[in-house]
Amino acid sequence: MSYLFSGGAIGNLEVRNRIIMTAMQTGFSMEKEAEFLVSCAAGGAAAVTIVAGVSPRGVFYNCILADEAHTEYLKGLSDAVRARGSHLIVQLFHSGRNAKQENLYDPALPPLAPSPIPSPLYKQLPEEMTAVDIAEAKRQFVDAALVCKEAGVGAIEINCTAGYLLTEFISPLTNLRTDKYGGSLENRLRFPSEVIKDVRAAVGQDYSVMIRVSGTDLLGGYEVEDVIALLEGVRNPDGSHPIDLVCVTGGWHESKIPQISADVEPGSFTYLAREIKDGTGLPAVACNRINDGEIAERVLARGDGDFVGIARGFLADPDFANKLQHGEKINRCIACNQCIKQVLRVQEIHCTVNEF
Ligand SMILES: Cc1cc2nc3c(=O)[nH]c(=O)nc-3n(C[C@H](O)[C@H](O)[C@H](O)COP(=O)(O)O)c2cc1C
Numbered sequence: 001m002s003y004l005f006s007g008g009a010i011g012n013l014e015v016r017n018r019i020i021m022t023a024m025q026t027g028f029s030m031e032k033e034a035e036f037l038v039s040c041a042a043g044g045a046a047a048v049t050i051v052a053g054v055s056p057r058g059v060f061y062n063c064i065l066a067d068e069a070h071t072e073y074l075k076g077l078s079d080a081v082r083a084r085g086s087h088l089i090v091q092l093f094h095s096g097r098n099a100k101q102e103n104l105y106d107p108a109l110p111p112l113a114p115s116p117i118p119s120p121l122y123k124q125l126p127e128e129m130t131a132v133d134i135a136e137a138k139r140q141f142v143d144a145a146l147v148c149k150e151a152g153v154g155a156i157e158i159n160c161t162a163g164y165l166l167t168e169f170i171s172p173l174t175n176l177r178t179d180k181y182g183g184s185l186e187n188r189l190r191f192p193s194e195v196i197k198d199v200r201a202a203v204g205q206d207y208s209v210m211i212r213v214s215g216t217d218l219l220g221g222y223e224v225e226d227v228i229a230l231l232e233g234v235r236n237p238d239g240s241h242p243i244d245l246v247c248v249t250g251g252w253h254e255s256k257i258p259q260i261s262a263d264v265e266p267g268s269f270t271y272l273a274r275e276i277k278d279g280t281g282l283p284a285v286a287c288n289r290i291n292d293g294e295i296a297e298r299v300l301a302r303g304d305g306d307f308v309g310i311a312r313g314f315l316a317d318p319d320f321a322n323k324l325q326h327g328e329k330i331n332r333c334i335a336c337n338q339c340i341k342q343v344l345r346v347q348e349i350h351c352t353v354n355e356f
Pocket of ligand 1: 022023024025026051091093159161212249260287288289290309310311312313339340343349
């Protein structure tokens with residue numbers, strides 16, 4: 001386990017090993033969520049991720065918002081995680097069309113999207129974003145980032161995955177706009193590019209900023225080259241990069257290609273992190289179906305990522321990292337996908353192999 005348990009860094013943030021607990025909406029109460037994340041921190045993760053909406057119109061009601069009302073909660077959680085030798089990452093999340101109005105944090109208005117095309121998951125017509133909505137969404141990402149920085153959170157992660165708002169702008173299947181945010185690849189990358197640049201400009205150069213990307217949508221809308229184009233296109237004029245670490249997952253929720261179910265070979269999606277790492281020179285977190293130490297070590301040894309990203313492994317066993325380090329048997333995630341089905345139905349998750 002010499003790769004897994006060597007120290008690393010997310011920008012200026014030093015971390016104790018290469019195991020990042022990736023974003024997972026849980027539907028837990030705030031207290032239970034904090035308890036779970038602190039247990040994963042105590043269980044040896046280098047960093048643990050909480051999901052927080054940037055807009056009440058872009059997240060389920062059973063999630064938190066990264067707003068001023070939650071600064072104290074984030075501060076307390078970040079301190080508690082740090083006291084266990086880990087760091088808190090907040091994923092800044094906007095669901096776009098991937099939500100039902102009745103389940104939104106603010107159910108008064110329908111979900112927003114680049115174009116009025118229903119999500120296959122929720123089958124509801126979203127409202128097409130106006131220029132004012134786009135400007136407001138960018139401001140919401142910036143405000144949320146500043147709340148996290150103010151709360152002393154270790155790092156923020158911009159969500160650009162799985163069919164949520166930023167990715168809906170990238171794909172020509174969900175973006176039919178005729179203004180400067182639609183049409184050519186350059187135009188479709190404009191909104192996520194502006195979010196990245198605005199967030200970095202707001203938090204300053206020293207704060208750790210990550211992005212989570214789907215390496216491809218696995219729907220024929222965009223490929224890994226387009227994600228590389230997004231990341232290359234946001235470089236600062238001096239060639240430096242506004243992103244410190246790219247966390248790379250698979251495709252969109254609605255893709256018919258299995259990405260995280262039990263029949264997916266463990267570690268078989270980490271090639272996407274490798275391609276993005278090679279295409280940008282940025283450090284990467286390789287994810288999906290990494291459910292034991294041998295696989296995790298192999299993924300790092302073959303250079304697919306600088307970190308491994310593990311989600312359900314921590315749900316099955318919050319002591320995942322410590323147990324690997326000490327050669328103990330882990331309670332292994334069986335990839336039954338009960339948890340992801342529950343979260344997409346806006347229910348609290350229940351792990352088949354570990355009751356909370
Ligand atoms: C219940 C559940 C909720 C998730 N919620 C999010 C989310 O809000 N944002 C995100 O980027 N990924 C989310 N994911 C994806 C995970 O971070 C991870 O990429 C995926 O589960 C594959 O990794 P694993 O095999 O280690 O679980 C979620 C996954 C699960 C199982």
